[in-house]
Amino acid sequence: MATNSTPKKPAADAAAEESTETAPALPAPDVVGPPPPLNVEPVTVTLVHHHTVDGTDYPPGAKLLVSPEYAQRLRGQGYATQV
Structure with a gap:
């Protein structure tokens, strides 16, 4: 039977090593439809008709x-209010 001679790291050290990775920057989860380009803030629209986006x-x-861009398309198609 073979034994492993490598010492085990304490759980606290292992957790600290895992947390050093950074997650990629993603758009806010409440953005509906296509994500905005980088460094572009999303806008709020109010729907005037029933609409389905991504199955919701x-x-x-x-x-x-x-x-x-998506707000402009929604307004142009009559789904959102014109501001």
Whole structure:
């Protein structure tokens, strides 16, 4: 039977090593539709008609956080209020 001669690290040291990795920057999870480009802030739109985005139904009056380009498309198609 073979034995492992490598000493085990304490759990606290192992957790500290794992936490040094940084997660990639992702858009906020509440952004609906296509993500905004880097360094572009999402905008809030108010729907005037029932609309489905990524399989989720949104009723009229729902406020969504979307990229500026997607907001422009929604307004142009009559799904969001014109500001």
